[in-house]
Amino acid sequence: MTRTYFExxxxxxxxxxxxxxxxxxxxxxxxxxxxxxxxxxQFEKDKFRLILQTTGQLHMENTCTCAQLYExxxxxxxxxxCLALSTLSDINNALQRCIAVHWDGIAGENFxxxxxxxxxxxxxxxxxxxxxxxxxxTDG
Amino acid sequence: MGKIQQNSYxxxxxxxxxxxTYFVGFHAYRAKRLNACLLILPHVFSLLPPxxxxxxxxxxxxxxxxxxxxxGGVTHIEDPEEINELACILTSFSEKLIDAASAYAQCYSYxxxxxxxxxxCVAPTHIHTYDIKTARLLQDSDQLRTVLTDIxxxxxxxxxxxxxxxxxxxxxxxxxxxxxxxxxxxxxxxxPLPMALALSGWSISQEASSNRGSFQGFLTNNAQAQQSVLxxxxxxxxxxxxxxxxxxALSPVARMARTVYQGKSLEVNPITVHKPLPQSHSLSDSLSxxxxxxxxxxxxxxxxxxxxxxxxxxxxxxxxxxxxxxDGHKDSPFGWAQNINxxxxxxxxxxxAESQQAVLQAMTQAGIKExxxxxxxxxxxxxxxxxxxxxDKTVPYKISHVVTAGSPVANHPIDxxxxxxxxxxxxxxxxxNLDGKNNPSHPHWLTIRGKITDSPSAAQSSHVPFSTPKHxxxxxxxxxxxxxxNALELDSDGLNEHNEHFRKFTEGKMDENLYFTCRIYE
Numbered sequence: 001m002t003r004t005y006f007e008x009x010x011x012x013x014x015x016x017x018x019x020x021x022x023x024x025x026x027x028x029x030x031x032x033x034x035x036x037x038x039x040x041x042q043f044e045k046d047k048f049r050l051i052l053q054t055t056g057q058l059h060m061e062n063t064c065t066c067a068q069l070y071e072x073x074x075x076x077x078x079x080x081x082c083l084a085l086s087t088l089s090d091i092n093n094a095l096q097r098c099i100a101v102h103w104d105g106i107a108g109e110n111f112x113x114x115x116x117x118x119x120x121x122x123x124x125x126x127x128x129x130x131x132x133x134x135x136x137x138t139d140g
Numbered sequence: 141m142g143k144i145q146q147n148s149y150x151x152x153x154x155x156x157x158x159x160x161t162y163f164v165g166f167h168a169y170r171a172k173r174l175n176a177c178l179l180i181l182p183h184v185f186s187l188l189p190p191x192x193x194x195x196x197x198x199x200x201x202x203x204x205x206x207x208x209x210x211x212g213g214v215t216h217i218e219d220p221e222e223i224n225e226l227a228c229i230l231t232s233f234s235e236k237l238i239d240a241a242s243a244y245a246q247c248y249s250y251x252x253x254x255x256x257x258x259x260x261c262v263a264p265t266h267i268h269t270y271d272i273k274t275a276r277l278l279q280d281s282d283q284l285r286t287v288l289t290d291i292x293x294x295x296x297x298x299x300x301x302x303x304x305x306x307x308x309x310x311x312x313x314x315x316x317x318x319x320x321x322x323x324x325x326x327x328x329x330x331x332p333l334p335m336a337l338a339l340s341g342w343s344i345s346q347e348a349s350s351n352r353g354s355f356q357g358f359l360t361n362n363a364q365a366q367q368s369v370l371x372x373x374x375x376x377x378x379x380x381x382x383x384x385x386x387x388x389a390l391s392p393v394a395r396m397a398r399t400v401y402q403g404k405s406l407e408v409n410p411i412t413v414h415k416p417l418p419q420s421h422s423l424s425d426s427l428s429x430x431x432x433x434x435x436x437x438x439x440x441x442x443x444x445x446x447x448x449x450x451x452x453x454x455x456x457x458x459x460x461x462x463x464x465x466x467d468g469h470k471d472s473p474f475g476w477a478q479n480i481n482x483x484x485x486x487x488x489x490x491x492x493a494e495s496q497q498a499v500l501q502a503m504t505q506a507g508i509k510e511x512x513x514x515x516x517x518x519x520x521x522x523x524x525x526x527x528x529x530x531x532d533k534t535v536p537y538k539i540s541h542v543v544t545a546g547s548p549v550a551n552h553p554i555d556x557x558x559x560x561x562x563x564x565x566x567x568x569x570x571x572x573n574l575d576g577k578n579n580p581s582h583p584h585w586l587t588i589r590g591k592i593t594d595s596p597s598a599a600q601s602s603h604v605p606f607s608t609p610k611h612x613x614x615x616x617x618x619x620x621x622x623x624x625x626n627a628l629e630l631d632s633d634g635l636n637e638h639n640e641h642f643r644k645f646t647e648g649k650m651d652e653n654l655y656f657t658c659r660i661y662e
Contacts, residue, residue, distance in 0.1 A: 069254045069257065069274075070254065070270045070273055072250065073250040073251050073254055073277055074277065076243070076246060077244075077247040077281060080244050080247055080284070083239065084237070084240035084241075084243070084284065084288055087233055087236045087237045087239075087240050088237070091230065091234070091291070091295060094229045094230050094233060095295075098223075098226050098230070101222060101223060101226070102217070103217045103218070104216040105633055105636070106631070107216070107631045107633045108633075111298065111302075111631070114294070114298050115298065118291060121287070121291050125284070125287050125288065129284065132280050132284075
């Protein structure tokens with residue numbers, strides 16, 4: 001199976017080792033109860049460490065609330081946004097260079113048209129991501 | 141041709157690549173016993189129905205694909221190096237974009253799991269809020285993953301096209317091929333048996349790991365190495381003159397064998413067919429006509445040549461001569477042994493091949509004049525004949541374009557200032573590797589090489605219709621036509637120019653559609 005970006009780069013897996021306790025709070029499999037859940041501030045401070053933890057460590061250490069869960073998901077989404085935006089910008093720059101290449105004839109024109117099409121998609125996608133990103137930042 | 145017969149032909153042909161044959165010849169050569177070298181010839185002949193592996197009667201759809209790579213031809217790019225660099229950059233960024241898409245897939249998975257958790261809660265208000273927020277995250281992640289993947293795919297596609305159409309890696313490939321050839325030749329000289337065992341072991345492991353494994357696949361896995369082996373043997377037999385030298389040395393024996401087995405009276409007669417080939421408007425049409433002729437669709441029998449005349453608005457004529465491949469019939473000039481002569485280094489030796497004589501006689505009977513432009517298009521031996529005629533300075537015709545499909549023509553000294561050459565080859569057919577080296581790369585000599593795979597790869601590939609479920613030799617016209625059509629999608633400057641050059645032959649009205657059947661008698 002192909003490993004995802006976070007698995008390769010950050011060493012975490014998509015599974016959340018969570019169960020629901022009798023008080024309806026989200027707890028980790030290590031049996032900690034909701035009273036030991038950390039605050040959102042604490043979570044913010046720890047989130048880089050949490051993200052970089054392996055799944056096994058997450059099992060052992062993480063006891064979280066729904067807010068914390070949402071924050072973690074939001075964090076990885078914002079990270080994805082950053083990666084996507086920088087890559088789209090790089091691709092767009094390279095495509096603009098392709099469009100500027102001196103290549104006469106039908107094949108050259110067709111190639112440049114394809115580049116323009118992809119560049120347009122990349123710009124549109126960047127705008128969309130920025131819009132979503134600003135919404136998340138507001139949400140946070 | 142029935143399936144059993146076809147398979148037996150396949151197996152026999154593949155015997156040509158039986159390393160035992162090479163060992164016998166090689167050791168005989170080392171022992172300075174030229175006569176002993178020649179003893180392997182009957183063995184080779186007896187195993188030589190290669191060029192008949194056209195379109196077997198048992199055909200079924202399967203999952204074979206071909207990706208075309210273009211070598212040679214022109215480009216209108218001012219600075220090809222810049223495009224090479226940009227292609228590399230875009231490839232790298234498209235992979236990074238896939239990473240970003242993968243990150244969104246991860247977000248989606250996180251959000252999905254979170255929603256599952258939340259759905260089990262007896263929801264207080266604050267949980268409901270996170271439910272909505274997470275659902276939106278889920279939706280955004282999924283949408284962005286899809287869009288990024290699409291952009292990455294499109295970017296990867298244009299870089300694939302650049303790599304395959306602009307010959308970007310050809311220099312590296314040529315160097316690799318040269319090194320491989322040197323190593324194989326050296327290894328064959330020092331220790332042939334371990335060399336053969338190593339190649340065989342590798343090939344067996346390849347076939348064993350495939351659910352389409354077959355004996356043909358086992359033998360064709362070593363195509364590149366076998367090309368080097370053949371070149372090395374050719375050098376050994378001919379003292380450094382390669383395959384043409386070896387073929388030159390073997391030609392007298394081949395001719396003698398033909399005279400004894402087939403006779404020496406060649407007859408070429410016009411015939412009428414039930415379903416003549418349609419007018420061609422392009423190289424693509426003419427390839428389809430070649431495929432039809434090869435399988436006898438017009439109602440022709442074997443060894444039949446098609447000649448079409450096109451009259452232009454200025455009353456000049458151009459001609460398209462379509463030449464079939466080896467058929468293996470005893471009374472056919474397109475037999476196995478003729479291939480030896482056609483591969484020889486001297487034009488006069490090549491001209492002794494009855495297949496070449498038959499085509500020239502048919503051209504004379506059709507009334508082609510010295511000033512008329514002629515395009516020759518042939519499959520397998522037909523392509524070798526075309527290249528041989530085009531490289532023979534004594535031939536009184538104006539051969540302006542040669543199209544070969546599955547033909548080993550790299551050693552034919554065609555004057556590309558006068559004659560354009562468009563060659564189509566595939567990497568698992570073996571036959572086109574019999575020349576022992578790659579075709580020349582020149583603006584007027586363009587080679588389309590099909591990479592055959594079991595599944596669509598990252599490069600956009602085309603399905604090969606009627607390929608068999610098991611690995612087979614990719615020498616049938618169905619492979620070459622599919623490879624050519626895949627190449628058209630690359631939008632290559634070089635291929636566009638070759639297509640346009642060929643198209644000029646088909647301008648105007650087709651006013652002659654002639655067929656000639658060729659036979660040899662004792």
